[in-house]
Amino acid sequence: MELICPAGTPAAFREAVDAGADAVYCGFRDETNARNFPGLNFSRDELHDAIVYARKKGCMTFVALNTFMRAGDEEIWYSAAADAVRLGADALILADFGLMAHVREQYPEQRLHVSVQASASNPEAINFLVEAFDAKRVVLPRTLTIGDIARIGRKVKCEIEVFVFGGLCVMAEGRCSLSSYATGKSPNMNGVCSPASHVRYRQDGSDMVSELGTYTINRFSHGEAAGYPTLCKGRFDIGDARGYAFEDPVSLDVMGEIEALKDAGVSALKIEGRQRGKAYVAEVVSTLRQVLATAPSGRGPLLARLRALSEGQKTTVGAYEKRWR
């Protein structure tokens, strides 16, 4: 199975390549990708250098153009696609049908992957994308169990990539407007979720309060492990109960299940985290590389090392296990 690794900066990209990534995915420094964060991502020149570096070391580069084109400004996405193709991207990761159709028509040879943001969560949906746009691979939503993945694997005519480590979307990806409801900025339209521009941390006595726009998202007592003020991982009052309405501030870790994923027909394992620093990328990629090279019985200590890097310092297998639902 391939190990697909994130890079938000050229430095992180080189770390990922050196740590043993089979492919590194990244995006341009604008709204054409779903990690449109300040100071992050690649200029055209940086992508060129990155692709050259990766190629020299036998590593592939995937370019994420996985936001939805803003009506009237399609040219921004079209020119990003043109440049990624010209610079030699091994695959484009796309979510918008309009953009998929454009890429298929203009660059018939270009390998096209379906982004998790397209929310292709069943065999019929995936086969539609394969037939309509000749998609070669689909990144599955983090809403499926391993059983669901195995069923999909038997029925689809393309490769399957799944997230195994990093941030966890609780909602079906690409179908969530919670962030824009609170801030006006969304993953689909702006490439940001719970954007930093709307985040505020406030000290209230010994508590730290996190706010997004005008909404309180969480309150952490002194010393309690914290998380991002992401809406779906906030603490709220639901009816008479108080707690994490959707999910705790945790991140995904299904590396303990990679044998089952392999049996389910998965051909690539994806690490989330283009917004994380190069230290994170280096540590996670090299550790997971070792995990893949180690017999299942010896993997425990390697995986324990990664927990400290996780949100809330806790991890979950998420929807991959049925009881999560």
Place this chain on the structure above:
Amino acid sequence: MTELTLGPVYYLWDGPKWRDFYFQIADEAPVDRVILGETVCSKRQHFIEPHLAEVVERLERAGKSLAFSSLALVTLERESRIVKELIETSDYPIEVNDLSAIGLIKGRRHLVGPLVNVYNGPTARLLAQRGADRICLPPELPFSSIARIAADAPDVALEVMVFGRMPLAISARCAHARSKGRIKDNCQFVCGEEPDGLSIRTLDRQSFLVLNGVQTMSHTCQLLLSELKDLQEAGVNAFRLSPQDCDMARIAAIFQETLSGSMEPQEAIELIGHTYPKAKFSNGFHHGREGAGWVSRAKSNAHAP
């Protein structure tokens, strides 16, 4: 000719409540099109099935045009089967809400629901080529995008949701069941206890969101009345009312009067407030702002694109 569409009931209402709701719509509501069928959770299907035939008959007799909604999130084999059967056996047009339905329905005339990501003209044109006659655009879209899509895709009719809590997200996990100490697989349909959604408030007691089974909706109720004229001029030819637990026939009548010009938007806003008194209204998405926001008319003119 501008039409009014009644969207599917997103909530779980028990069978008789659901039936009576549609009887009243058939008898009293000036809507042209009614979208029927469970959209949010495949586990709920059996609640409406016993009453479907009589509801369809009553609505048809009242001259409503009907369509059936497909499921929003399809992950289980059973759910795939439901969508497939719906498309293969339905005598009525289907409103598709996920990619599997889009794939399966190719070549047949159909509608596209607001849960499909249509953000631009090229996507609208692509869906039209595959047989979509009408697209109800996602609630997140600002007016500038709506107008542009209308200009870029003149061959497909466009609809915009103008009333109702907005569907913001859907998950494989049921937060509604979890809040009551259950999980999706043994939920015992606890989402039926809140026919207008279960309120989520921030730790500072601010109303924020509403749970509806696996779906998360806005606390605020979308209300576009002052905006109808701009939308019509941009080429939108149908407006969608999404059912809430209030007098929807009355809501439809208010919209109809506003569209016909016999009622001013400002008066309509007040009357809607009386009809759905517990609601807080928003129109922020339309104005390119946070969805929960409210832009008053005077301000909206100043900011008009």
Place this chain on the structure above:
Amino acid sequence: MQITSILALPLKAVPLMPLVSIELVASRLFKLLLSAHGDMFERLGTYKSNRFSFAPTDLPLIFLIEPHLLRLKVVRQSEAFTADAGVEAPLVMLLALLEGRCDADALFFSRDLKVIGDMEAMLAMRNALDDCDIDLPRDLARIGGPAAPIVHRLAVEIRSRSLREIQ
């Protein structure tokens, strides 16, 4: 988080030094970094004109950086200052972050690091620094002259001991 032992003594001495001398040394180091990484603030974009504060929690000092002026100022903790965005953490962590040797998010999750002010500006700064490949011993050794190899060796030694203690 405790001050690491190797830096404890020098850190105790720092507050006793006159502010001008501290600022002189810090500015000199800052200039060295700038000369080693010419475009180090390029990623800040519009946040280049913001003022950033770096507050080591184990020193009574605050370092203020204005990227567009390429200027570094040092103030005492007790003095009033303004900044658009800032970060607070033990000195070794700040230095490790500068080098991109530890993950800022992980430090934030574990509450070892605190961010104040404009989150977007601070995020841009974090990402800008993360891409710089700063290596303090190597960059400081650029001071040149006969002392350079000694500076380099000493800095490497301090770094490896400090990092061991925070991990």
